[in-house]
Structures are given as C-alpha cells and as structure tokens.
Amino acid sequence: METTFDYLVVGGGSAGCALAGRLADSGSDSVAVLETGGHDHHVLVSTPAGCAAMLPRAGSHNYGYRTVPQPGLNGRRGYQPRGRGLGGSSSLNAMIYTRGTPSDYDGWATAGCDGWAWDDVLPLTCRTCARLIHLASALSRRPSRPAIAAMTISMAWIRKALAGTR
Numbered sequence: 001m002e003t004t005f006d007y008l009v010v011g012g013g014s015a016g017c018a019l020a021g022r023l024a025d026s027g028s029d030s031v032a033v034l035e036t037g038g039h040d041h042h043v044l045v046s047t048p049a050g051c052a053a054m055l056p057r058a059g060s061h062n063y064g065y066r067t068v069p070q071p072g073l074n075g076r077r078g079y080q081p082r083g084r085g086l087g088g089s090s091s092l093n094a095m096i097y098t099r100g101t102p103s104d105y106d107g108w109a110t111a112g113c114d115g116w117a118w119d120d121v122l123p124l125t126c127r128t129c130a131r132l133i134h135l136a137s138a139l140s141r142r143p144s145r146p147a148i149a150a151m152t153i154s155m156a157w158i159r160k161a162l163a164g165t166r
C-alpha cells in the first residue's frame, strides 16, 4: 500500500512535535512524523525527577552520546545525554521552565538573529506561559501550588512588560 503525505517531519522531539502539530492544525494537510525511538509511555518520562534515573547511561530513552575529545577538557570526551523517542529530549529533561532576560534576546538580534529581539519573542513567551498555567490546572486535580504561583508571577511580569512598564 502506498501512502503519501503533504509533509514529512523527521524526528518527533520537541521541535518536530510542535511543527507537526502546527501543520496538522491547518486541517487541510496530511502530516507524517518519523521518529526513530519508541513511545514516551514510561513512568520515568512522566515523573518530574525521573530523568535522574535515565540520564547517567544510554538506554531506550537516552542516546547517551560521547563527544569527540575536547581540547578544552585536556583531550577528554564529554558526556551528552539526548532524548530518544516521542518528545525527544523533552522526555528526558528536567521540566524546568524559565524565560530569558530581555538583554539576552536583544543581544542575539544585534548579532544578526532577525526576529529574536525581546519585543519579537515577548508575545510568544506570554502565550507559552498562559498555556502552561492552563495545562497545569487541567492535568492535575491538585496542581502544585508553588508551580502555579511561579507561573502566575511570571504572567504578571509579562503583562507589565507588554504594557511597557518592565
């Protein structure tokens, strides 16, 4: 059986899943995601500190790469964990959410990254934050209060920034 798709996304990690989701949202196009790893249904993936158990060595959810010898490390090789499977490295990461500082983004834009200035990314940061609060409330009957509080503070800060009072 031959199947054709309008889009083929290679890699079902953070970027691949987001991209495929956006493409699928258009409703008119068909999208296939090719992921070399397996599913993300694993207790260590869905447990916030679970990554600590997966990080030290290569396994079904961790490529566990080694770098080439690094001159800056006196020729030693570094260890580079990377997620394998749906969700990619976000299935292996520490689930830390942080926003950068305006000067970081403005510095990147000055260095030539068009579209990365703070004023460019601020609306997206705001959208992500609003979605996180919504998700945290929807996913848990008893959402973690410190997490919700931290995100709410973040939202207040962003609203001020949008109003030009940061």
Ligand SMILES: Cc1cc2nc3c(=O)[nH]c(=O)nc-3n(C[C@H](O)[C@H](O)[C@H](O)COP(=O)(O)OP(=O)(O)OC[C@H]3O[C@@H](n4cnc5c(N)ncnc54)[C@H](O)[C@@H]3O)c2cc1C
Pocket (backbone or CB within 6 Å): 010, 011, 012, 013, 014, 015, 016, 034, 035, 036, 037, 055, 081, 082, 083, 084, 085, 086, 087, 088, 089, 090, 092, 093, 094, 095, 096, 097, 098
């Ligand atoms: C240990 C660790 C902790 C982290 N902690 C945090 C954190 O707390 N907060 C945070 O915001 N960020 C964190 N990050 C960073 C964040 O997870 C990554 O920046 C992000 O997931 C990278 O997304 P990506 O789409 O570029 O790659 P990935 O999410 O790594 O996705 C790449 C995908 O492509 C697949 N793939 C590769 N080759 C092929 C192929 N040939 N065919 C098909 N599929 C293929 C892989 O299996 C993988 O699923 C962490 C990263 C790591 C490694």
